[in-house]
Amino acid sequence: MRVDDLGCTIAGRTLLEAVSFSIGEGEALAILGPSGAGKSLVLRCLLGLAPEQAKVTGTLLRDERRVPLADRRALAGLRGRGLALVPQAAAASLDPMRTVGAQLREVCALHATDSRPRERLAEVGLSQEFALRYPHELSGGQAQRVALALALACRPAVLLADEPMASLDCVSQAELVELLVTRCAAERVALVLVSHDLARVVRCCPRAIVLDRGRVVASGALTELLATPPEPITAAMVAAARRG
Numbered sequence: 001m002r003v004d005d006l007g008c009t010i011a012g013r014t015l016l017e018a019v020s021f022s023i024g025e026g027e028a029l030a031i032l033g034p035s036g037a038g039k040s041l042v043l044r045c046l047l048g049l050a051p052e053q054a055k056v057t058g059t060l061l062r063d064e065r066r067v068p069l070a071d072r073r074a075l076a077g078l079r080g081r082g083l084a085l086v087p088q089a090a091a092a093s094l095d096p097m098r099t100v101g102a103q104l105r106e107v108c109a110l111h112a113t114d115s116r117p118r119e120r121l122a123e124v125g126l127s128q129e130f131a132l133r134y135p136h137e138l139s140g141g142q143a144q145r146v147a148l149a150l151a152l153a154c155r156p157a158v159l160l161a162d163e164p165m166a167s168l169d170c171v172s173q174a175e176l177v178e179l180l181v182t183r184c185a186a187e188r189v190a191l192v193l194v195s196h197d198l199a200r201v202v203r204c205c206p207r208a209i210v211l212d213r214g215r216v217v218a219s220g221a222l223t224e225l226l227a228t229p230p231e232p233i234t235a236a237m238v239a240a241a242r243r244g
């Protein structure tokens with residue numbers, strides 16, 4: 001997948017400008033940057049879910065098909081088998097009235113995949129018993145795992161993960177990131193992982209782009225960005241990661 005020249009303005013305010021990056025099958029790319037840099041907005045634009053009043057420009061290239069990022073209908077058609085999302089607040093993204101198993105079955109049927117709900121649960125480290133649970137019966141970490149199972153059940157080409165570990169403790173964060181990366185690599189799914197925490201992604205994403213105020217201020221191999229941060233925003237993130 002390649003994103004070319006993504007721009008987004010709302011009411012004359014430029015929120016994203018000339019954002020470009022590419023990612024291959026089974027690769028992992030981090031989108032880093034401080035709060036308000038535009039990380040989540042990039043994902044929303046790719047999914048055709050930018051705010052109603054937003055003017056979005058640029059193109060998405062996938063499977064040799066060029067889709068204008070202004071074309072919400074075409075982007076909606078890519079959701080599921082093309083691009084799937086693991087949101088920041090997984091618990092809130094689940095249907096409170098239906099069991100985990102029912103939600104998994106629905107996604108499998110909707111996207112006509114060969115996924116089996118039981119297998120999907122096992123793959124994210126949850127026992128079969130979780131199929132009978134309602135979202136309010138899940139911990140934060142378990143809800144994130146269910147959200148990952150739902151996203152992978154679509155058998156997407158690209159998985160977009162928006163700070164999926166934000167609300168978890170340190171141990172659960174590390175486990176979830178590891179699970180994300182292993183599952184995506186095993187299924188040859190491209191992973192775009194949004195985070196403001198460089199330390200959290202350094203072991204799993206070989207490449208990154210750094211956003212600040214809607215623009216890409218640095219990009220390349222994470223090890224190189226760590227060793228020689230090219231500009232102040234990356235340097236501040238590296239310093240924070242070193243402090244621990």
Ligand SMILES: Nc1ncnc2c1ncn2[C@@H]1O[C@H](COP(=O)(O)OP(=O)(O)OP(=O)(O)O)[C@@H](O)[C@H]1O
Pocket residue numbers: 010015033034035036037038039040041042051196
């Ligand atoms: N619906 C909207 N209307 C107007 N501005 C918006 C809207 N949604 C987001 N923005 C603005 O877009 C900018 C980028 O927001 P975004 O949520 O993408 O940041 P982020 O990098 O993901 O931050 P965080 O790490 O805090 O989640 C912010 O200035 C935000 O105020």
